Amino acid sequence: MRAVVYHGPHDLRVEEVPDPAVEDPRDVIVRTKAASMCGSDLYLYQGEVEEMVAPGRTTLGHEISAEVVEVGSGVEGFAVGDRVTFPYSVSCGECEMCRAGQTAHCMTSGKAIYGYGVAFGDLGGSQAEYVRVPLADGHLRRLPDDIGDEVAIFLSCNLPAAVIAVDAAEVAPGDRIGVVGGGPTGLLALQLLAAIVEEPPLVFDTVDYRLQRAEELGGRPVDPERDDPAEVVAEATGGVGLDAVVEFAGRGPAFDLALSVLRPGGVLAGGGVHLEQDHPTSLFAAYFNNLQLRLNGFANAAMGFDRALGLVQDGRIDPTTVLSHRVGLDEVPAAAEAFSRRENGFHKMLIDV
Numbered sequence: 001m002r003a004v005v006y007h008g009p010h011d012l013r014v015e016e017v018p019d020p021a022v023e024d025p026r027d028v029i030v031r032t033k034a035a036s037m038c039g040s041d042l043y044l045y046q047g048e049v050e051e052m053v054a055p056g057r058t059t060l061g062h063e064i065s066a067e068v069v070e071v072g073s074g075v076e077g078f079a080v081g082d083r084v085t086f087p088y089s090v091s092c093g094e095c096e097m098c099r100a101g102q103t104a105h106c107m108t109s110g111k112a113i114y115g116y117g118v119a120f121g122d123l124g125g126s127q128a129e130y131v132r133v134p135l136a137d138g139h140l141r142r143l144p145d146d147i148g149d150e151v152a153i154f155l156s157c158n159l160p161a162a163v164i165a166v167d168a169a170e171v172a173p174g175d176r177i178g179v180v181g182g183g184p185t186g187l188l189a190l191q192l193l194a195a196i197v198e199e200p201p202l203v204f205d206t207v208d209y210r211l212q213r214a215e216e217l218g219g220r221p222v223d224p225e226r227d228d229p230a231e232v233v234a235e236a237t238g239g240v241g242l243d244a245v246v247e248f249a250g251r252g253p254a255f256d257l258a259l260s261v262l263r264p265g266g267v268l269a270g271g272g273v274h275l276e277q278d279h280p281t282s283l284f285a286a287y288f289n290n291l292q293l294r295l296n297g298f299a300n301a302a303m304g305f306d307r308a309l310g311l312v313q314d315g316r317i318d319p320t321t322v323l324s325h326r327v328g329l330d331e332v333p334a335a336a337e338a339f340s341r342r343e344n345g346f347h348k349m350l351i352d353v
Helices: 041-045 149-155 158-169 184-194 208-216 229-237 252-260 283-288 301-313 329-340
Strands: 002-008 011-016 028-035 064-071 083-085 130-133 177-180 202-204 220-222 242-247 262-270 292-295 325-328 349-352
Touching (some): 002 329, 011 329, 028 149, 041 329, 064 130, 064 149, 083 149, 149 158, 149 301, 158 242, 158 262, 158 301, 177 184, 177 252, 184 208, 202 208, 202 229, 208 220, 220 229, 242 252, 252 262, 252 283, 325 329, 329 349
Parallel strands (some): 177 202, 177 242, 202 220, 262 292, 325 349
Antiparallel strands (some): 002 011, 028 064, 028 130, 064 083
């Protein structure tokens, strides 16, 4: 089969690799119909976590719409021909962590993630013609007929992550809210928040086309490189600070920015993926201001899946509003570079496989 293979920083190649096979009775094999690239994949693509990947072997991607083509003898909930998707992380649904709702920390799978290198299970990714799905009964999800491929890819990661972070913020209509990070998941969170609060959420980002899209989706754009965030927030809140901030930038300075604009007692609902091991931040600022830190960057997407699906089916959010590019599998290397460089207008790609 063909798959997108990581060969080093900024070096992806579409190559022939062995077809996946059933290795355990609980496995399912799916044929990919559509996939995508998550912002968290950029850590791998840009070479920031080289110890986690195996150049020449690691295949990328954890967002998918697919069809079941083979079912292991121990699988009870799926049959050949089913349209499916999966949360980005593999979970059994039965271990202590899964029962506690911490499905990303599944003790059976060992915190395995599709297409995220040797450190997270060494599983094949969704940017491939076929994918092996272990522990299928525990986390594979059947797709309703009214959910198209272009929507299904958002149910693997982006939309459940946005839902989890927004729910953690516990926002009320009169609250004054911020979103740090205007990437695809941040823009989805913005839409969910804008439907709750009365004043447009402040959206902090440094990329012009992201800020423009944020304004179109109901936010008030703020570029911290041009505007002083403290002054903007003081003007918007009468000097009090924001009641809650949802953070989806996944970088240390963005985390610090989120902390700095909260009022005393405010909530930081963190959904950004932070892989920096040694970023210094002020515990004093969090302590002295009685801030509430609710971090869900390693999102339990299986737990947010049903709510995310329901919001789409009820017409409360259309995740395709952040789709900007549609490419074939052979075009992924060039599209990944455009995504990494934040070329004008590049929010998120749909990969037809």
